[in-house]
Amino acid sequence: MSELPDDIRRALSELPRERQPDPALEDRVVRAVLGRSRRWLWVGAAAAAAAAAAALLVMTHPWSPAPATGQTYVLLLSPGQAYLEPAPGRLEERRAEYAHWADSLARLGKLDLGGHLEPPGDVVDGLFIIRAASDSDAARIAATCPHIKYRGHIEVRRFVE
Amino acid sequence: MTGGEDAFRTLYRAHTPALYALALRLTGSDQNEAEDLVQETWVRATRKMSAFRGESALRTWLCGVLVNVRRERVRTAWRMVDAPEIERASPARDDAAFDLERAIAALPDGARDIFVLHEVYGYAHREIAEMLGVVEGTSKSQLARARTLLRKALNPDEARP
Numbered sequence: 001m002s003e004l005p006d007d008i009r010r011a012l013s014e015l016p017r018e019r020q021p022d023p024a025l026e027d028r029v030v031r032a033v034l035g036r037s038r039r040w041l042w043v044g045a046a047a048a049a050a051a052a053a054a055a056l057l058v059m060t061h062p063w064s065p066a067p068a069t070g071q072t073y074v075l076l077l078s079p080g081q082a083y084l085e086p087a088p089g090r091l092e093e094r095r096a097e098y099a100h101w102a103d104s105l106a107r108l109g110k111l112d113l114g115g116h117l118e119p120p121g122d123v124v125d126g127l128f129i130i131r132a133a134s135d136s137d138a139a140r141i142a143a144t145c146p147h148i149k150y151r152g153h154i155e156v157r158r159f160v161e
Numbered sequence: 162m163t164g165g166e167d168a169f170r171t172l173y174r175a176h177t178p179a180l181y182a183l184a185l186r187l188t189g190s191d192q193n194e195a196e197d198l199v200q201e202t203w204v205r206a207t208r209k210m211s212a213f214r215g216e217s218a219l220r221t222w223l224c225g226v227l228v229n230v231r232r233e234r235v236r237t238a239w240r241m242v243d244a245p246e247i248e249r250a251s252p253a254r255d256d257a258a259f260d261l262e263r264a265i266a267a268l269p270d271g272a273r274d275i276f277v278l279h280e281v282y283g284y285a286h287r288e289i290a291e292m293l294g295v296v297e298g299t300s301k302s303q304l305a306r307a308r309t310l311l312r313k314a315l316n317p318d319e320a321r322p
Contacts, residue, residue, distance in 0.1 A: 004311070034166055
């Protein structure tokens with residue numbers, strides 16, 4: 001088996017085995033593990049201006065957004081030209097996949113709200129309100145959404161209250 | 162603070178520095194992603210605690226959960242993201258510029274996981290195989306591959322015929 005030279009072995013042995021994360025992580029983890037239940041809301045609303053809808057939903061929803069660090073972002077989902085529509089009769093399955101993704105974000109304390117708009121629109125037919133550390137972090141989270149897998153389009157916008 | 166929360170925080174503080182250090186190495190020092198991994202690891206671990214059979218140390222089991230969360234992300238959603246260019250280790254090998262962490266970060270995902278677990282954390286192939294759900298032969302072959310790549314990254318002369 002390929003072996004490593006002594007100097008590399010020595011350097012490996014000196015690498016730190018422990019690192020302290022941001023202290024705020026502890027509270028986030030405690031909330032995720034002990035404090036938060038899964039939250040998912042299907043939004044039935046006219047396909048109005050998505051940002052306005054987002055603001056309204058934030059104000060009227062009974063639970064408060066998690067006091068997470070970072071900023072609020074709105075992910076606006078639209079089909080775009082290349083979107084792969086679900087096969088006939090498979091819409092609920094597709095929505096369940098999105099819901100599962102949203103659940104995983106909620107468990108991480110990163111989802112404030114998510115849902116789809118009825119009836120589906122050409123411009124925006126779903127939105128998620130998330131917490132992210134930065135623009136790039138928000139874009140990275142958006143890239144994990146199943147919508148990307150189905151070649152949909154997601155616009156990521158910082159939400160200013 | 163409830164008794165359950167108190168107990169969880171004690172557990173969290175005992176093991177998180179090691180989990181975070183491992184997460185940083187597996188993500189190429191991406192702090193946001195490393196924190197996400199640690200959080201998801203605790204969420205999964207607390208849900209799957211009944212699966213912990215006490216045959217390995219709790220930390221080993223937690224590390225296994227973390228590595229599997231990471232691999233799951235790499236296999237599925239994260240592959241949708243345009244991977245940032247990973248800076249390769251400097252070809253000029255002098256002591257001041259010697260950056261072992263960066264060279265490890267540049268290893269391919271599968272090989273890096275096994276290299277870090279074996280060479281940095283000292284896990285045996287049997288333990289790694291159990292953590293990752295692979296056979297020991299896979300762990301050994303990926304380790305040999307990682308060692309070869311690492312040597313070449315740190316000693317570019319070796320790569321030349």
